[in-house]
Amino acid sequence: MKSGVISRSGLLLGLAGVIVIGLVTLVYHFTHDAIVESEYQALLLALNSIIPEDSHDNDIVNDSRALSANKELGLKKDALIYRARNKGEIFAVAFPVVAPDGYSGPINLLLAIDRQGKVLGVRVVSHLETPGLGDRIESRRSDWLQQFPGKSVENPSHEDWKVKKDGGIFDQFTGATITPRKVVNAIHKALMYAEAEPGVFFDE
Amino acid sequence: MNNPEQINTSYSKIVQEGLWNNNPALAQVLGLCPLLAVTGTIINALALGVATMMVLIASNLAVSLLRQYIPNEIRIPIFVLIIAGFVTIVEHLMHAYLYNLYTVLGIFVPLIVTNCAIIGRAEGFASKNAALPAVIDGISMGLGFTGVLVALGMMREILAQGTLFADASIMLGDWATTITLFENYDGFLLAALPPGAFIGLGLLLALKNIIDQKMRTRKTKNIPVYAIVENPETP
Numbered sequence: 001m002k003s004g005v006i007s008r009s010g011l012l013l014g015l016a017g018v019i020v021i022g023l024v025t026l027v028y029h030f031t032h033d034a035i036v037e038s039e040y041q042a043l044l045l046a047l048n049s050i051i052p053e054d055s056h057d058n059d060i061v062n063d064s065r066a067l068s069a070n071k072e073l074g075l076k077k078d079a080l081i082y083r084a085r086n087k088g089e090i091f092a093v094a095f096p097v098v099a100p101d102g103y104s105g106p107i108n109l110l111l112a113i114d115r116q117g118k119v120l121g122v123r124v125v126s127h128l129e130t131p132g133l134g135d136r137i138e139s140r141r142s143d144w145l146q147q148f149p150g151k152s153v154e155n156p157s158h159e160d161w162k163v164k165k166d167g168g169i170f171d172q173f174t175g176a177t178i179t180p181r182k183v184v185n186a187i188h189k190a191l192m193y194a195e196a197e198p199g200v201f202f203d204e
Numbered sequence: 205m206n207n208p209e210q211i212n213t214s215y216s217k218i219v220q221e222g223l224w225n226n227n228p229a230l231a232q233v234l235g236l237c238p239l240l241a242v243t244g245t246i247i248n249a250l251a252l253g254v255a256t257m258m259v260l261i262a263s264n265l266a267v268s269l270l271r272q273y274i275p276n277e278i279r280i281p282i283f284v285l286i287i288a289g290f291v292t293i294v295e296h297l298m299h300a301y302l303y304n305l306y307t308v309l310g311i312f313v314p315l316i317v318t319n320c321a322i323i324g325r326a327e328g329f330a331s332k333n334a335a336l337p338a339v340i341d342g343i344s345m346g347l348g349f350t351g352v353l354v355a356l357g358m359m360r361e362i363l364a365q366g367t368l369f370a371d372a373s374i375m376l377g378d379w380a381t382t383i384t385l386f387e388n389y390d391g392f393l394l395a396a397l398p399p400g401a402f403i404g405l406g407l408l409l410a411l412k413n414i415i416d417q418k419m420r421t422r423k424t425k426n427i428p429v430y431a432i433v434e435n436p437e438t439p
Contacts, residue, residue, distance in 0.1 A: 034300035
């Protein structure tokens with residue numbers, strides 16, 4: 001009798017699981033295309049904010065190449081390099097850069113450079129910095145990131161690739177030096193790597 | 205099977221319970237993790253509140269409709285399954301149609317599963333009541349929870365940033381604008397940080413207790429004397 005109850009309960013529980021999984025699968029099926037589209041649009045918006053939309057003529061989101069995990073860029077996992085082309089020729093690339101040692105965790109950036117190694121734009125993808133202090137690196141909170149476009153490994157010189165507090169040329173924030181310092185370092189390191197290994201970024 | 209006895213089918217009573225007397229956040233003090241974590245701005249608070257309410261209504265309805273078929277021994281795992289299913293559905297829908305909001309709320313959308321307020325209503329109310337009262341309970345409890353989230357979000361956003369409805373467009377579309385209350389406001393950092401959330405919730409709890417006490421005193425005044433002497437501590 002007892003075992004009858006147990007097996008009946010087990011069967012019912014299994015049935016409930018199958019029904020719920022069925023429902024979730026159905027919803028997944030109907031939302032899948034919209035999710036892919038949303039992610040495409042979000043990535044396109046992010047890429048267009050650092051590589052001007054009218055400067056390239058390719059579908060930048062789908063023109064990517066694998067970038068393997070890389071210490072110089074702070075990447076612990078494989079990622080993608082997005083290529084901006086004009087008449088078939090790659091003139092700029094966008095790739096993730098991570099400042100692994102932010103004030104309260106890694107700061108994920110998206111950096112765009114051209115063939116000369118000049119910064120086209122930087123975007124903060126995600127971070128865990130203090131609201132109101134370190135989060136001013138976000139472009140919607142301040143124009144701090146606007147300091148970077150036009151900069152390269154030679155401009156400014158090696159000694160000046162620091163925040164002002166450390167004797168460099170980049171602004172920090174009142175009450176938050178660590179966050180800007182780590183972002184500046186991460187970008188500098190990435191630019192040095194791109195200069196040393198241009199093939200990683202610009203080879204077909 | 206639970207006793208199908210109707211605990212209380214008076215709808216205004218159910219609404220009152222959810223919104224105030226037995227409010228999930230202020231009286232049951234449940235679901236505090238998302239409550240404290242996402243109330244940095246009104247919009248985040250509202251979004252998580254509405255998502256939670258949708259799950260609550262759906263799970264209350266499902267549990268109520270299935271209550272005769274769910275054996276008592278396995279009711280809790282089945283409730284969890286139902287809730288997890290609805291949370292996943294809400295998560296997919298947000299991911300598809302409210303992408304920016306989804307990225308802002310992040311892990312707190314799937315974590316709605318662990319909001320004890322939801323399984324609490326499934327077990328405590330929906331499994332013992334008919335579909336309509338269960339849905340009304342879901343709406344009232346959901347609104348009660350959302351109300352506290354929004355109140356806390358409003359307090360923290362005003363104090364921390366001097367604005368209201370920051371980033372409203374990611375939830376409501378482009379017509380929504382941010383209201384700036386104080387120009388050139390320096391910001392009160394504590395309100396944006398986790399301690400600010402705890403202090404804010406403490407203040408809301410205190411406020412509710414003060415109001416309840418006021419109401420009770422007013423009621424007591426109208427009660428004839430013999431009703432009071434039942435309580436030996438009252439002189």
